[in-house]
Amino acid sequence: MIVAERKPIEEIIDYVKDKQTILVAGCNECVTVCEAGGKKEVGVLASALRMYFMNQGKDVKIDEVTLERQCDHEYLEEIRNVIDKYDAVVSIACGVGVQFMAEKYFSTPVYPGVNTCFMGVTEERGVWSERCQGCGQCILGRTAGICPISRCAKRLLNGPCGGSSKGKCEISKDVPCAWQLIIDRLKELGRLDDYEILAPIKDWSTDRAGGPRTVVREDVRL
Amino acid sequence: MATLKTPSKLEKILAAGHLAVTSECGPPRGSDPEAITRKAEMIKDHVDAINITDNQTSVTRLCSLASCIHIKLMGLEPILQMVVRDRNRIALQSDILGAASFDIFNMLCLSGDHQSFGDCPAGQNVFDIDSMQLLQTVRRMRDEGKFLGGDEIKRPPRMFVGAAANPFADPFEIRVPRLAKKVAAGAEFIQTQCIYNLDKFEKWMQGVRDRGLHEKVHILAGLTPMKSAGMAKYMKNRVPGMDVPDEVIKRMSGVPKEQQPQEGLDICVEAIQRLKEVEGVHGFHIMAIEWEDKVPELVERGGLYPRPQVD
Ligand code: SF4
Ligand code: SF4
Numbered sequence: 078m079i080v081a082e083r084k085p086i087e088e089i090i091d092y093v094k095d096k097q098t099i100l101v102a103g104c105n106e107c108v109t110v111c112e113a114g115g116k117k118e119v120g121v122l123a124s125a126l127r128m129y130f131m132n133q134g135k136d137v138k139i140d141e142v143t144l145e146r147q148c149d150h151e152y153l154e155e156i157r158n159v160i161d162k163y164d165a166v167v168s169i170a171c172g173v174g175v176q177f178m179a180e181k182y183f184s185t186p187v188y189p190g191v192n193t194c195f196m197g198v199t200e201e202r203g204v205w206s207e208r209c210q211g212c213g214q215c216i217l218g219r220t221a222g223i224c225p226i227s228r229c230a231k232r233l234l235n236g237p238c239g240g241s242s243k244g245k246c247e248i249s250k251d252v253p254c255a256w257q258l259i260i261d262r263l264k265e266l267g268r269l270d271d272y273e274i275l276a277p278i279k280d281w282s283t284d285r286a287g288g289p290r291t292v293v294r295e296d297v298r299l
Numbered sequence: 300m301a302t303l304k305t306p307s308k309l310e311k312i313l314a315a316g317h318l319a320v321t322s323e324c325g326p327p328r329g330s331d332p333e334a335i336t337r338k339a340e341m342i343k344d345h346v347d348a349i350n351i352t353d354n355q356t357s358v359t360r361l362c363s364l365a366s367c368i369h370i371k372l373m374g375l376e377p378i379l380q381m382v383v384r385d386r387n388r389i390a391l392q393s394d395i396l397g398a399a400s401f402d403i404f405n406m407l408c409l410s411g412d413h414q415s416f417g418d419c420p421a422g423q424n425v426f427d428i429d430s431m432q433l434l435q436t437v438r439r440m441r442d443e444g445k446f447l448g449g450d451e452i453k454r455p456p457r458m459f460v461g462a463a464a465n466p467f468a469d470p471f472e473i474r475v476p477r478l479a480k481k482v483a484a485g486a487e488f489i490q491t492q493c494i495y496n497l498d499k500f501e502k503w504m505q506g507v508r509d510r511g512l513h514e515k516v517h518i519l520a521g522l523t524p525m526k527s528a529g530m531a532k533y534m535k536n537r538v539p540g541m542d543v544p545d546e547v548i549k550r551m552s553g554v555p556k557e558q559q560p561q562e563g564l565d566i567c568v569e570a571i572q573r574l575k576e577v578e579g580v581h582g583f584h585i586m587a588i589e590w591e592d593k594v595p596e597l598v599e600r601g602g603l604y605p606r607p608q609v610d
Contacts (some may be wrong), residue, residue, distance in 0.1 A: 230413050231384070232426040235480060237473065238410050239465030239492055240539035247539035248413045260473050273476050275484055278388075278432045278447065 078107035078198075079171045080205040081114060081191040086125050089167055092188040096137065096164040099126065101190070102156070102178070103143035104170035111205050113191045114169030116143040122169060122190060147174025153181050160185055195227070213283030213290060219276065221262035228255035234276035304487075305441075307404035307459035308376045309348045311609040312582075313488065313517045318575065319582030320603050321378060321490065321519060322594050323350035324370075326361035332369045335361070338591045339370050345598040347606055348376040348405055350490070350584070354385065357417025364394055368401050378461070379403050382411025387427040388436070388447055395437060399456030407461045407490065408433040431484040434462055438485035460485055464518075465492035466503035467542035475506035482516045489516050490584040493523040495534075495566075496542040497573060504579050513579030520574045523586045524593060525563035528552040564593060564600075571601035 093099050101123045109115030119141045130137040140163070144152045147170035160166075160182050168175045169190035179187040195207040210227040216234070217224060226232050230248045237256030240247025244257045263269045283290070303310055312319045322342050327334035339349055349370055353363040367377035379398050381391065398406065410430040414422050428436065437460050439445055444455040462481045466474050478489065494500045500520070507513050525531045528551040535543035547566065554562045567585075574580050583603065587594050598604050 230415075231410055231424070231429070233410060233429045235429050235431040235477075235484075237468065237470070237477075238430075238540075239463060239468045240412065241468045241470070242539050243469055248415050254469070256473075257470055260470050269472075272473060273480055273483070275431060275435070275480060276429075278428050278435070281427065 078110055078196070079173070079193060080111045080195055080197045080207075081108050081169075081171050081193045082111075083113050083118065083122075083169075083191055084189065086122075086129075089122070089188065089190055090126070090129055093126070093165050093167060098138045098140075098163045098165075100140050100142060100156070100160075100163045100166045101126070102147070102166055102168045102170070103141075104147045104168075104174050105143055105145050106148075106170075108170055108174075108191060110199065112203075114171070118169055119143050122167065126167075144170075147171075148177055150181070153178060210284070212279075212281070213287075214280060216276070216279075219271070219274070221259050221266060221268070221271075223255060223259045223262060225255045225259065228253075228258070234279060305404050305457040305459045306402070307348075307457075308609060309378070309405050309488070310459040312347050312607060315607070315609060317582075317607045318580075318603060319348075319517070319519060320346045320585070320598055320606065321348045321350055321582070322346045322585045322587060322591070323352055323380075324366070324591065325352045325355055325588065326363065326366040328358070328360050330361060332361075332366075335366045335369050336373060339373055339375055341591045342594040343373070343375055345595045345604060345606065346585075348378050350378040350380055350407060353380040353382045353409070353411065354417070355412070357384070357412045357414045357419070359418055364398055364403075367398065367403050371401055371403060376405065377403055378405040378407055379458075380407045380409060381433065382409045383426055383428055383430060383433050384411030384414065384424050387425050391428070391433060392436065392440065392446055395440060395456050395458070396452070399454070399458065404458055405461065406437060406458045407463065408437065408486075409463055430462060431481055434460060434481060434484040434486050459487055461488040461490060462486040463492065464489045465540050466494075466500050467492060467496060468540040471503075474503055475510060475512070478507060478512055478516070479510060482512055486516055488581075489518045491518065491521040492540065493521045493586060494570060494574070495547050496544050497570060499542060500574075501577060504577050508579050517581040518579055519582040519584040520570075520577075520580050521584045521586060522567050522570055522597075523588060524567040524590060524597065525551060525559075526590065527556070527559045527563070530563075564597065567597055568600045571597070571603070575602070 101119050103114050103119035123139050123141045126139050146152045165186045167188050167190045168178050172193035175189045196209045197205050197207045200206050207227050212226050241254040246252040246254045324338040351363045351366040354360050363380050367379045370377040408430045414424050440456050444452050464478050531548045531551045534541045
């Protein structure tokens with residue numbers, strides 16, 4: 078899933094401090110799972126904003142909505158009838174949701190309420206960590222199912238570097254060395270010899286370097 | 300010496316079977332070239348070639364290429380260090396050509412420390428290719444006369460190509476295979492991480508010999524003399540991938556403060572003497588971080604002086 082974390086309330090207040098009517102819009106998907114932008118967080122953020130404006134002696138109307146997804150036309154359409162009532166939307170979906178909302182409701186200011194961080198997993202309740210950078214050319218088949226592009230601080234394809242120490246990355250004792258993980262698993266799979274296959278120079282054109290990417294599936298298009 | 304691939308003096312010395320001696324100079328954090336030429340002056344008669352570090356520990360410094368040119372203009376032999384952290388494949392190839400245009404004949408391919416250690420921790424890093432792929436890139440440019448994209452190079456670079464090896468990083472079991480991989484990628488010489496744990500280094504060399512790698516690549520043992528017990532402790536605890544055994548710390552701490560620099564030099568000389576006997580060690584790389592004036596003493600006491608003349 079896409080992992081996000083809440084923005085500081087001060088930053089959000091700064092965006093909307095001059096508005097009269099505000100819609101706080103959450104999303105029921107990834108940001109709900111990582112407890113940054115679901116229905117519960119919509120309630121918390123809306124209350125915090127109400128409190129702020131009350132303390133300022135301002136009468137600002139703040140409504141709440143949580144869409145099934147903000148990255149789909151279908152669900153974003155659900156607010157078409159009401160969107161014109163608002164001076165601004167604070168979307169606490171990921172950056173994708175914020176942008177799609179802004180695209181669709183071109184004349185309504187839409188502000189981000191979370192910092193979108195990465196694609197990752199729930200390691201345990203309250204701990205999420207990165208697993209993929211969407212490079213568009215997956216090499217997990219060669220790296221024992223562990224991604225050095227997202228998990229090695231240097232994106233090394235033939236690691237580990239000389240800074241790997243006691244299973245940890247040179248950048249921090251709290252970060253596992255991706256290449257230690259790869260080697261441990263290659264060993265477990267009885268494939269340690271594969272380590273010596275030189276990884277080809279990566280084609281980054283399917284990554285961010287190639288410009289915005291689009292996936293088109295003719296067979297499922299309407 | 301018909302098998303020489305480049306005009307590199309370092310290559311000639313190694314090919315002739317001499318123990319090579321290299322040392323390094325860190326460029327200054329400013330544009331005064333004297334900081335480089337002064338250090339080079341101190342060591343020039345005692346080493347065969349001088350590495351110039353490339354923004355080491357991710358701290359912004361005078362660039363390695365320009366520093367190498369200063370060394371070259373002094374009539375000395377530079378080794379251009381190049382990290383893949385800061386440049387994409389276009390910039391790397393372009394800098395290789397730039398160096399070749401000044402007849403710089405040696406290059407060391409590195410990944411580089413992560414930028415979080417340096418003066419620009421908030422900066423973007425590149426890591427477009429890794430150090431092994433940089434080795435492949437230079438070898439392709441030199442041996443096939445081709446850019447990575449396949450186009451032909453007019454006057455290809457003629458560089459003796461090296462890489463670093465850290466026998467002390469983890470996991471240990473991958474350290475020999477990793478060297479094999481660097482050799483397969485095209486490394487012709489290896490400069491190791493500084494060695495304090497000699498037993499572990501010898502164990503690594505045993506693994507290297509078991510696979511015959513010592514016959515395919517020249518290994519220069521890396522050494523850094525310690526100035527104080529404090530420095531030894533810092534290296535043990537704070538520098539990633541560094542292995543400083545407790546007995547070394549004990550030995551450094553066991554002498555009064557003012558004698559500690561001498562003790563550090565003695566430890567280094569003893570290491571040279573012991574490592575000279577290790578089959579497959581073809582030379583020494585002395586990284587005397589801001590202590591270049593001691594390099595002549597180390598080389599002389601290590602029995603590595605005078606330096607052989609080639610050509
Ligand atoms: S290789 Fe690319 S697609 Fe596969 S997990 Fe890593 S970043 Fe994601
Ligand atoms: S220590 Fe491991 S994870 Fe960290 S940069 Fe080096 S190889 Fe990558």
